[in-house]
Amino acid sequence: MSDPRPDDDRLRRLLADARHTEPMPPDVAARMDGVLADLGADRPVRATVTDLASVRRRRRVRTLLVAAAAVVVAGIGIDQVRDGIGSTSDSSADTSADTSADDAAGAPPQQPHPAEGVGGGGSLASEQPGRVGHPVRLDPDRFGRQVARLQHGGAASFSAQDHVDALQGVRCRAPGDGRAVAVTYDGEPGVLVFRPPSRDSQVVDLVLCGHAGVARSITLPAP
Amino acid sequence: MTTMTPDELERASDQELLRAHVDGDPGAFGALFRRHRDRLWAVALRTMGNREDAADGLQDGMVAAYRRAATFRGDSAVTTWLHRVVVNACLDRLRAAKVRRAEPLPDDLEEYRDRGSTVSADATESADPADASVADERRRLVLAALQQLPDEQRAALVLVDMEGYAVAEAAAVLDCAVGTVKSRCSRGRARLAELLAPLLADDDRDGDHPDPRNPDPSGPVGSGDTPRGPPPPA
Numbered sequence: 395m396s397d398p399r400p401d402d403d404r405l406r407r408l409l410a411d412a413r414h415t416e417p418m419p420p421d422v423a424a425r426m427d428g429v430l431a432d433l434g435a436d437r438p439v440r441a442t443v444t445d446l447a448s449v450r451r452r453r454r455v456r457t458l459l460v461a462a463a464a465v466v467v468a469g470i471g472i473d474q475v476r477d478g479i480g481s482t483s484d485s486s487a488d489t490s491a492d493t494s495a496d497d498a499a500g501a502p503p504q505q506p507h508p509a510e511g512v513g514g515g516g517s518l519a520s521e522q523p524g525r526v527g528h529p530v531r532l533d534p535d536r537f538g539r540q541v542a543r544l545q546h547g548g549a550a551s552f553s554a555q556d557h558v559d560a561l562q563g564v565r566c567r568a569p570g571d572g573r574a575v576a577v578t579y580d581g582e583p584g585v586l587v588f589r590p591p592s593r594d595s596q597v598v599d600l601v602l603c604g605h606a607g608v609a610r611s612i613t614l615p616a617p
Numbered sequence: 618m619t620t621m622t623p624d625e626l627e628r629a630s631d632q633e634l635l636r637a638h639v640d641g642d643p644g645a646f647g648a649l650f651r652r653h654r655d656r657l658w659a660v661a662l663r664t665m666g667n668r669e670d671a672a673d674g675l676q677d678g679m680v681a682a683y684r685r686a687a688t689f690r691g692d693s694a695v696t697t698w699l700h701r702v703v704v705n706a707c708l709d710r711l712r713a714a715k716v717r718r719a720e721p722l723p724d725d726l727e728e729y730r731d732r733g734s735t736v737s738a739d740a741t742e743s744a745d746p747a748d749a750s751v752a753d754e755r756r757r758l759v760l761a762a763l764q765q766l767p768d769e770q771r772a773a774l775v776l777v778d779m780e781g782y783a784v785a786e787a788a789a790v791l792d793c794a795v796g797t798v799k800s801r802c803s804r805g806r807a808r809l810a811e812l813l814a815p816l817l818a819d820d821d822r823d824g825d826h827p828d829p830r831n832p833d834p835s836g837p838v839g840s841g842d843t844p845r846g847p848p849p850p851a
Contacts, residue, residue, distance in 0.1 A: 405817070409778035409779050412756045412760055429679065429680065430647045433683050434643050537669065538669055
């Protein structure tokens with residue numbers, strides 16, 4: 395080990411000043427409590443996907459230009475998407491699942507919603523065009539913020555159980571209860587399941603098609 | 618299997634809680650984790666560099682600790698063991714991901730900026746918004762530089778210089794020799810000194826030495842003029 399340098403004390407002071415002194419944020423605490431509850435009940439623990447995300451981020455860079463082009467095209471489709479997902483725009487939590495799916499089934503192909511990142515090639519919509527509507531595109535780096543926005547509606551949704559039925563053809567399973575939203579996560583099709591809220595929090599699980607278990611999970615304050 | 622009452626959970630030592638968990642008490646591990654979670658969170662956050670990865674790493678560590686509690690041998694404090702599991706989980710994630718985020722601000726700084734929580738206590742109490750802003754910027758630079766270090770060096774500095782662990786305890790957390798921790802800290806500080814050279818130079822001017830632009834006068838400076846005063850009453 396080398397001798398202490400003159401700057402060491404000042405660096406230590408700077409590092410000490412940069413120490414994180416806040417308590418664990420409530421949403422993280424609620425998430426940990428949820429995981430503990432899962433462990434205690436011998437349920438499968440909600441998995442996380444950072445390892446997958448690293449691979450996907452690299453892939454995302456390659457598809458960035460394509461996505462940007464899609465956003466430009468999407469500009470004309472905002473209202474169509476809003477209409478096409480039924481009357482769910484601001485109250486999707488209360489929307490009938492069958493209605494959303496049926497509406498989507500009858501709707502013509504639509505452009506993605508740029509603000510929510512809707513759309514993307516190889517999406518669920520292309521595999522199950524009549525059942526799931528247009529998926530919301532989720533970005534791994536903005537997962538929390540995007541999911542929080544979706545919590546308050548704005549995307550087609552239906553019950554998770556219906557979703558299981560609808561998506562078995564593409565090996566997409568969304569076990570358990572909750573409100574499901576079709577998504578693409580870093581380009582991969584999946585389902586975001588808003589679990590029934592507990593007293594003050596709501597768990598949201600991401601299930602990727604073709605992958606067992608929950609790929610990513612987040613706990614939000616109850617709506 | 619015995620089940621502790623909430624009062625017993627509150628009063629039990631860390632070791633008793635872990636033992637109770639191994640023996641099947643359903644509330645013991647939760648009580649233990651909640652007791653230490655804020656500090657575990659701080660370590661995970663500074664090790665991972667952003668909020669979401671920190672939560673993922675902390676969750677991995679918590680699950681590992683829950684499942685591996687029976688392997689705890691009792692040759693270190695329970696809290697040291699918990700930190701070890703969490704830090705290792707975070708480092709495992711970093712090794713697997715090998716991703717260096719390019720965001721200019723760590724997430725927690727962005728999220729808490731408006732709440733004044735990212736500045737040190739002294740700066741928070743400062744009445745001068747400029748001081749708080751300077752402290753904020755300083756923290757941002759330090760955290761950004763910290764993220765450029767190799768994972769092991771960063772973890773060592775987080776434990777020793779940020780969280781204030783003794784080197785020996787940090788070595789127990791990181792499961793390596795004391796000399797290794799010292800070496801990682803030393804190399805990490807050397808790299809930080811390069812990355813933060815402008816900040817350290819500012820520090821030089823602000824703190825340890827007189828400002829070269831404004832040297833103290835060698836003596837009083839007198840004036841031959843009569844000092845100005847308020848105008849005489851009309």
